Amino acid sequence: MTQTSASRLDQPTGGEIRLRPKEVALLSDCVTCIGESVFVDCLCGLCASLAGAESVFLTAFFLRESPLGIYSSHTSNTSQDALRLYTDVAYVLDPFYLHFQTSKADEVLALADVAPDEFRQSRYHQLVYEALGLQDECGLLVHITDATALFFSLGVHKAGQSTRTDRLDAMRPVICALARRHWSAFSREDPEGRGRVAAHLERAFSDFGASRLSPRESEIARLILRGHSNKSIARILGNSPETIKVHRRRIYAKLGVETQGQLLSLFLEALGATHVGFEGDPLLNLPGA
Numbered sequence: 001m002t003q004t005s006a007s008r009l010d011q012p013t014g015g016e017i018r019l020r021p022k023e024v025a026l027l028s029d030c031v032t033c034i035g036e037s038v039f040v041d042c043l044c045g046l047c048a049s050l051a052g053a054e055s056v057f058l059t060a061f062f063l064r065e066s067p068l069g070i071y072s073s074h075t076s077n078t079s080q081d082a083l084r085l086y087t088d089v090a091y092v093l094d095p096f097y098l099h100f101q102t103s104k105a106d107e108v109l110a111l112a113d114v115a116p117d118e119f120r121q122s123r124y125h126q127l128v129y130e131a132l133g134l135q136d137e138c139g140l141l142v143h144i145t146d147a148t149a150l151f152f153s154l155g156v157h158k159a160g161q162s163t164r165t166d167r168l169d170a171m172r173p174v175i176c177a178l179a180r181r182h183w184s185a186f187s188r189e190d191p192e193g194r195g196r197v198a199a200h201l202e203r204a205f206s207d208f209g210a211s212r213l214s215p216r217e218s219e220i221a222r223l224i225l226r227g228h229s230n231k232s233i234a235r236i237l238g239n240s241p242e243t244i245k246v247h248r249r250r251i252y253a254k255l256g257v258e259t260q261g262q263l264l265s266l267f268l269e270a271l272g273a274t275h276v277g278f279e280g281d282p283l284l285n286l287p288g289a
Contacts, residue, residue, distance in 0.1 A: 017166070017167050017170050020049065022049060023046060023049050023050065026042050026043075026045050026046040026049065027046060027174070029042040030042045030043050030046060030178050031178070034178065034181050034182045035182060035201070039182050040058065040070065040071050040182075041071070043175065043178060043179065043182075044056040044058055044071050044073070044152065046171075046175070047140060047152045047154060047168060047175065048073075048154055050167040050168040050170075050171055051138055051154040051163045051164060051165065051167070051168045052156065052161075052163055052164050052167075053138075053154035053155055053156055053163055054155065054156050054157050054158075055073045055074055055132075055134075055154070055155045055156075055157065056071065056072070056073045056152060056153065056154055056155075057069070057071070057072045057073070057074060057083065057152075057153040057155075058070045058071040058072070058150065058151070058152050058153070059087070059150070059151050059153070060148060060149070060150055060151075060186065060188075061097060061100045061141075061148065061149045061150070061151050062147065062148055062188070063101065063147040063148075064147075065188060066087060066088065066091060067086075067087050067091050067097065067151075068087065068188055069083060069087050070150075074132060078131055079131065079132050079133075081131070082127065082128050082131035082132050083132075085127060085128065086128055090124060090127060090128055093122075093124040094124070094128075095111070095114040095115045095116070095119065096109060096114055096139050096141070096151060096153070097151075098114070099114045099141075100141060100149055100151065103141065104143060104146055105141075105143070106140075106141060106142055106143055106172060106176045107140070107141045107172075108138065108139070108140050108141075108165045108168050108169040108172055109138060109139050109140075109141065109165075110138045110163070110165050111136060111137045111138060132155065133157045134155040134156070134157060135155075135156050135157055135158060135159060135160070135161055135162070136155065136156050136161060136162040136163050137153055137154065137155045137156075137163060138154050138163040138164075138165050138168070139151055139152060139153050139154060140152040140154070140168060140172065140175065142175070142176045142179045142180070144179075144180060144183055144186045145186070148186050148187075150179055150183065150186075154168070201271070203279065204270075204271055204274055204278075204282045205222065205225075205267075206222070207279075207280055207281050207282065208221065208222065208225075208267055208270065208281065208282055208283065209221045209251070209254075209255065209281060209283065210280070210281040211280070211281040211283055211284055212254045212255060212281075212283065213251060213254055213255075216247070217247055217250060217251050217254070219237070220233055220237070220244065220247050220248065220251060221251050221255075221263065223236065224248065224251070224260055224263060225260075225263060225264060225267060227260075230244045230245050230248065251263075255283075266283075267282070269286065270282035270283045270285060270286055273285040273286055
């Protein structure tokens with residue numbers, strides 16, 4: 001992604017869109033907040049802005065179970081009743097849910113792409129869309145597994161308005177990657193899906209440098225990453241600061257870095273190249289390792 005006065009992103013058609021300052025900030029927050037509860041707010045806000053939507057309802061779709069609501073910007077009692085009806089029984093008539101049953105692709109879908117020709121005259125439209133005050137809707141389907149997906153329902157409420165899918169579709173690969181990084185595992189019992197991410201990060205941290213460093217050097221490298229000084233590390237390990245200084249020089253030489261900042265950058269680069277479930281030193285996933 002390059003930046004001029006606004007960030008730009010190539011569309012699948014070869015055109016160009018501009019990310020608004022608010023969207024750049026939300027995207028930055030999404031990257032920073034992966035694994036934290038605030039991530040959902042940031043990602044939903046980004047999707048809504050890209051689609052020109054006023055409301056968001058995020059659900060988890062399952063092949064053989066009812067959907068599970070994860071996030072909603074709908075706050076009125078009428079809206080809450082409609083969403084409960086949807087997740088309890090009405091979802092079986094939802095065109096987007098029915099599409100999910102036969103699709104394994106990550107997709108941005110307009111309502112017109114999936115709804116039958118008399119959908120706006122249907123009882124389902126009355127019970128759900130009219131109760132929510134929706135004039136138009138588009139959605140983003142993000143598959144976590146073949147049997148589970150996240151669905152971002154993005155709606156507008158003013159007469160004559162419609163959602164747009166082009167900007168959302170241009171950002172689809174980025175949004176899907178962020179979502180799958182946050183929800184690395186997903187089930188009805190663990191809708192936050194962050195258990196594997198936390199275990200993955202802890203394992204990657206404890207294994208960092210193990211392919212190049214001695215066990216003692218690996219331990220010191222982890223303490224350096226946490227921000228400890230030579231004196232602090234010496235206190236923790238029962239060594240002299242001079243001994244730690246020697247270890248630090250060896251660690252930096254073996255890893256090809258010169259400062260604590262470069263060491264942190266190396267760790268983050270290795271972590272970014274390491275998929276969830278990998279066991280071993282994250283450095284092994286870097287090019288030329």
